[in-house]
Amino acid sequence: MDSLRFDGKVAIVTGAGRGLGREYALMLAARGARVLVNDFGGGPDGSAAQDTPADDVVREIAAAGGEARADRNSVIDGAGAIVGAALDAFGQVDILINNAGIAGGGWFPEIPPADWQRMMDTHLEGTVRMSRAAWPHLMKREGSHIVNSSSSASFGAPFTSHYSTAKSAMIGLTRTLAIEGHGVGIAVNAIMPSAYTRLTAQIPDTVLRDFLADHFAPVRVAAFVVWLVSTRISGQVFSVGGGRAARVMLAEGEGAKAAADTPEAWAAAESGVMGMEGVRMARSMVEELCDTLNGMGPEGAAVAARMGAGDAWEPSR
Numbered sequence: 001m002d003s004l005r006f007d008g009k010v011a012i013v014t015g016a017g018r019g020l021g022r023e024y025a026l027m028l029a030a031r032g033a034r035v036l037v038n039d040f041g042g043g044p045d046g047s048a049a050q051d052t053p054a055d056d057v058v059r060e061i062a063a064a065g066g067e068a069r070a071d072r073n074s075v076i077d078g079a080g081a082i083v084g085a086a087l088d089a090f091g092q093v094d095i096l097i098n099n100a101g102i103a104g105g106g107w108f109p110e111i112p113p114a115d116w117q118r119m120m121d122t123h124l125e126g127t128v129r130m131s132r133a134a135w136p137h138l139m140k141r142e143g144s145h146i147v148n149s150s151s152s153a154s155f156g157a158p159f160t161s162h163y164s165t166a167k168s169a170m171i172g173l174t175r176t177l178a179i180e181g182h183g184v185g186i187a188v189n190a191i192m193p194s195a196y197t198r199l200t201a202q203i204p205d206t207v208l209r210d211f212l213a214d215h216f217a218p219v220r221v222a223a224f225v226v227w228l229v230s231t232r233i234s235g236q237v238f239s240v241g242g243g244r245a246a247r248v249m250l251a252e253g254e255g256a257k258a259a260a261d262t263p264e265a266w267a268a269a270e271s272g273v274m275g276m277e278g279v280r281m282a283r284s285m286v287e288e289l290c291d292t293l294n295g296m297g298p299e300g301a302a303v304a305a306r307m308g309a310g311d312a313w314e315p316s317r
């Protein structure tokens with residue numbers, strides 16, 4: 001018997017008909033969760049529904065003795081219906097994995113506005129709308145979770161600016177929802193997965209593609225995500241794939257002060273501004289501001305102390 005079990009829990013996995021989402025759904029169901037398997041069945045670029053992969057995954061789960069329901073709504077305009085389907089079928093929501101995603105490329109100035117909008121709607125709006133619809137129900141459950149799907153494209157990725165913009169927005173969303181979710185028992189994390197799926201099967205470099213196919217099975221990401229939703233870790237971003245996982249942080253250098261409020265003084269301070277010695281990793285906007293205030297003498301430190309940096313929540317360290 002597996003020791004990490006989810007008996008009595010209900011999970012919604014969006015985009016769970018294929019790739020990573022399918023593995024999350026299969027693994028959670030195999031460990032006792034009842035799963036709402038959402039997938040609208042569209043093309044890799046988000047084009048119109050072509051098939052019914054959610055139904056296939058539900059059949060697979062049932063054949064293995066698990067419990068699941070299929071849902072074919074799109075996360076773009078069907079968030080309320082998706083959460084409603086989980087409530088109708090199972091009466092509660094404990095885990096939301098925002099996974100539905102599409103791919104697309106193009107030189108920044110030439111990406112058609114409709115493609116840009118579809119990327120934002122699928123990844124960012126889809127995640128926001130699903131999280132908003134599920135939030136009041138997650139609040140009712142003990143130790144609930146949201147997992148958002150970011151991407152290492154957040155570090156910067158040429159020829160897919162719409163994708164990297166949507167995926168990096170997920171980081172601010174995750175960190176803020178983790179702070180707001182702390183008081184109501186909702187843990188919120190994001191992953192930057194690497195897995196061989198139909199999205200990465202489009203990579204033109206055949207050597208890299210073959211290596212991914214051999215070593216980056218989606219199940220290797222699923223094992224990490226299923227562990228993550230068994231913990232109380234919150235507010236974190238993880239790079240996960242190929243059997244490795246690592247925390248990803250927003251980091252800030254110690255910084256430098258200009259001798260005067262002139263551009264010339266900043267020119268003189270350039271190396272200090274660019275330096276990353278004494279790197280800091282603030283957990284919130286308040287902590288970041290307090291770092292600045294604490295460097296401004298006793299008066300600034302007094303204001304920082306008044307703000308009570310970090311008191312608002314207990315982050316996972």
Ligand SMILES: NC(=O)c1ccc[n+]([C@@H]2O[C@H](COP(=O)([O-])OP(=O)(O)OC[C@H]3O[C@@H](n4cnc5c(N)ncnc54)[C@H](O)[C@@H]3O)[C@@H](O)[C@H]2O)c1
Nearest residue numbers: 015018019020040041042074075099100101151194195197
């Ligand atoms: N595979 C990787 O290496 C990788 C890397 C970084 C990020 N990601 C992210 O992980 C997630 C899963 O990707 P994957 O590689 O498994 O892709 P995939 O294409 O195999 O699966 C994504 C699924 O999402 C569904 N989907 C798309 N738009 C939807 C919508 N509006 N509503 C409901 N379902 C929708 C698709 O039909 C598809 O079945 C995506 O968010 C992707 O951006 C993947």
